[in-house]
Amino acid sequence: MTAIKHALQRDIFTPSDERLLSIVNVCKAGKKKKNCFLCATVTTERPVQVKVVKVKKSDKGDFYKRQIAWALRDLAVVDAKDAIKENPEFDLHFEKIYKWVASSTAEKNAFISCIWKLNQRYLRKKIDFVNVSSQLLEELPKVTEESVPSGENQSVTGGDEEAVDEYQELNAREEQDIEIMMEGCECAISNAEAFAEKLSRELQVLDGANIQSIMASEKQVNTLMQLLDEALKEVDQIELKLSSYEEMLQSVKEQMDQISESNHLIHLSNTNNVKLLSEIEFLVNHMDLAKGHIKALQEGDLASSRGIEACTNAADALLQCMNVALRPGHDMLLAVKQQQQRFSDLREHFARRLASHLNNVFVQQGHDQSSTLAQHSAELTLPNHHPFHRDLLRYAKLMEWLKSTDYGKYEGLTKNYMDYLSRLYEREIKDFFEVAKIKMTGTTKESKKFATLPRKESAVKQDPESLHGSSGKLTGSTSSLNKLSVQSSGNRRSQSSSLLDMGNMSASDLDVADRTKFDKIFEQVLSELEPLCLAEQDFISKFFKLQQHQNMSASMTEAEDVDGGSLSRQHSSGTLPPVSSEKDMIRQMMIKIFRCIEPELNNLIALGDKIDSFNSLYMLVKMSHHVWTAQNVDPASFLSTTLGNVLVTVKRNFDKCISNQIRQMEEVKISKKSKVGILPFVAEFEEFAGLAESIFKNAERRGDLDKAYTKLIRGVFVNVEKVANESQKTPRDVVMMENFHHIFATLSRLKISCLEAEKKEAKQKYTDHLQSYVIYSLGQPLEKLNHFFEGVEARVAQGIREEEVSYQLAFNKQELRKVIKEYPGKEVKKGLDNLYKKVDKHLCDEENLLQVVWHSMQDEFIRQYKHFEGLIARCYPGSGVTMEFTIQDILDYCSSIAQSH
DSSP, X not given: OHHHHHHHIIIIIGGGTEEEEEEEEEEETTSOOOOEEEEEEXXXXXXXXXXXXXXXXXXXSXXXXXXXXXXXGGOOEEEOSOSSSOOOEEEEESSSEEEEEESOHHHHHHHHHHHHHHHHHHOSSOOEEESOOHXXXXXXXXXXXXXXXXXOOOOOXXXXXXXXXXXOOOOHHHHHHHHHHHHHOTHHHHOHHHXXXXXXXXXXXXXXXXXXXXXXXXXXXXXXXHHHHHHXXXXXXXXXXXXXXXXXXXXXXXXXXXXXXXXXXXXXXXXXXXXXXXXXXXXXXXXXXXXXXXXXXXXXXXXXXXXXXXXXXXXXHHHHHHTOOOOTTGGGOXXXXXXXXXXXXXXXXXXXXXXXXXXXXXXXXXXXXXXXXXXXXXXXXXXXXXXXXXXXXXXXXXXXXXXXXXXXXXXXXXXXXHHHHHHHHXXXXXXXXXXXXXXXXXXXXXXXXXXXXXXXXXXXXXXTTSSSGGXXXXXXXXXXXXXXXXXXXXXXXXXXXXXXXXXXXXXXXXXXXXXXXXXXXXXXXXXXXHHHHHHHHHHHHHHXXXXXXXXXXXXXXXXXXXXXXXHHHHHHHOOOOOOOSHHHHHHHHHHHHTTTHHHHHHHHHHHHHHHOTTHHHHHHHHHHHHHHHHHHHOTTSHHHHHHXXXXXXXXXXXXXXXXXXXXXXXXXXXXXXXXXXXXXXXXXXXXXXXXXXXXXTTOTTHHXXXXXXXXXXXXXXXXXXXXXXXXXXXXXXXXXXXXXXXXHHHHXXXXXXXXXXXXXXXXXXXXXXXXXXXXXXXXXXXXXHHHHHHHHHHHHHTTOOGGGGGXXXXXXXXXXXXXXXXXXXXXXXXXXXXXXXXXXXXXXXXXXXXHHHHHHHHHHHHHHHHHHHHXXXXXXXXXXXXXXSOHHHHHHHHHHHHHHO
């Protein structure tokens, strides 16, 4: 530090006429450690200026440069942070607070002491020293203006012996002392040399006194030296004794070292023994299988509950022994290897015994269940497998053990189970469906006939001479059921073919009973299959320890191919695709075991559809409900997927039924010799809608029916208009009016929400064609009178005033009276009677629209009558000309005609 101080004085402060009094190495608090120096300086010229200068080492070289300087008079506070403990931190309060950390506490204290002294000597302002030890400020006598003697070289820094400046200003005390000294010597002022000589003599006297004092103390020094010599001799004696003691202790040290080494070896041996015992205990505790467990594994009874429990416990113990985590080096021990080999032999032996026993159980179950099939042959029920599942579930833990220890035998058992059970379920399910077919058709012979019939829609032969032609039966009943048709009495269309009788039979109680019977049988079939599949799937999951994942995506069912589905192809092939996980394994096992369910269901659906195509409605509702229920339980289960595939087939049959009805509408032919009346497909639509509403009440797939309704009603509308255009015997307006009236009545009665627009359209068409038919049929009942007034209206249209028309030669009053006389009341009544007979001939009896049409014609006739009277009143005022019959006469004529017929 002294060298740095001299270097700073030489390079920085001497050129600027300043003297460095104190220095401290600092860095800023909290910043990166960039060191610099704080220097306390005074100027050599008067007036003296005291400064605190920050000096920093240059980045470009090894020299120092002046960075910033503060006047000491600007310093307000010096904060040493702690007056008791040593702390290198301190703060200087100039215009702002500067926080510093000194390289040492001693440097900090020396610097603060220097600042205090400079403040006392040069500044009239008192700087506040905070947290500064009072001892630090009292290390040197307090410097005041009176206490500094003149001419004395006084140290400014604590412990720094460097003299102050050669020229120093005397303070008041120094001046007073000099004056006292000069007063003692009269020649001090007049003769400076004499005064200096006097002072020199006094100094020599003082020096001599000092020398004498030193010489007087020489004896004491000699005495001290003698004492030191004696002390050295005593030290040499003590050293000799210590050396002898050390030699004596050397042998003891060697013995103690030997004892320590022996103790270390004993401790090491004990430690090794403890570790060896721990390892042996570990192996014995974890790799020792009880004799009872070994006996159970070798000879345990796998048929009794107690034996199964003993074997299960023994298998778990064996698995724990085999799966113990051996420590490093254990596997190299011969005993461990032998024990592991013994465990492996036990495992292999027990795995073979378990697999053989379970295979025998599977085979025995197939024989036992086969003996019970005869009991269910006459009933529409499936055998209960719960006792078999209950017995096998006792082996569930052993199956889990086998799965984790010998997966090959586990897979073999799984395959054998699927083989045995698939054959068993195939016999049971086929017999079950055979009973269902017998109950549907009545006899086994018919059942087999229906089951072997190819699935195709037979075309109904057309009879161009029949009233309803090839409209066919809407329900699509086969010829084997036509014997049950009942002839309808009182039917005006007695010339219709046997297909008309089939239409009548579809509405009979016999058909309703057959359909209800089919619905119950189909529901019974699904209700028996559903718990069977769910129970088997639950058993497979528990017995084979496969985890069922309930949160699988329900879209798996929808992802099946619409034309049959990939799952159905797997069923028919009988092969299992690769299993990617346990959840797929459950599904694959179910497919293998129940591979006959989907084909049998499809055959049953085909049979029901051939018996009566309306059965597709029942099947669609029932199948949809069971699919919805199965998906709520597990959307990816075998049952959900299988029923979903079958639902596709049912929906396809339903769509085919609708398409067949529309095709039959398009193929309908009408008779040229008799009136049309209500078209057969209109009546059949009524029957279909009534039956569908009763079947689809609160059903899940209402949307399918609504779409079918829309297709059917459009077909009905188009084909009614087509038949009306082709009709020769019956006027077009009558065909349209009667059939749309029937459609409107049907839709109003059934209140089908999706057909509200069609209901309004049917009503509008009925109203329009009723009006058109009335106007067309009524025509001009008073033809000459009508021609006369047409001429009158033509003259008025040409610009002739109405009251001047009577002056026209062709339209005078005489001509009017002549025309009126041609239409007496008797002639009018006769014309109306003929008109009534004509209308009655056109209309059919089913709709009972004769009175409605006749009333509309009466209103139209009265309207024409009022029109003629108005023209007479306006064009022939005051002539007294009137019609020869009144409105009341018209009402009487119409009423009497209606009553007479």
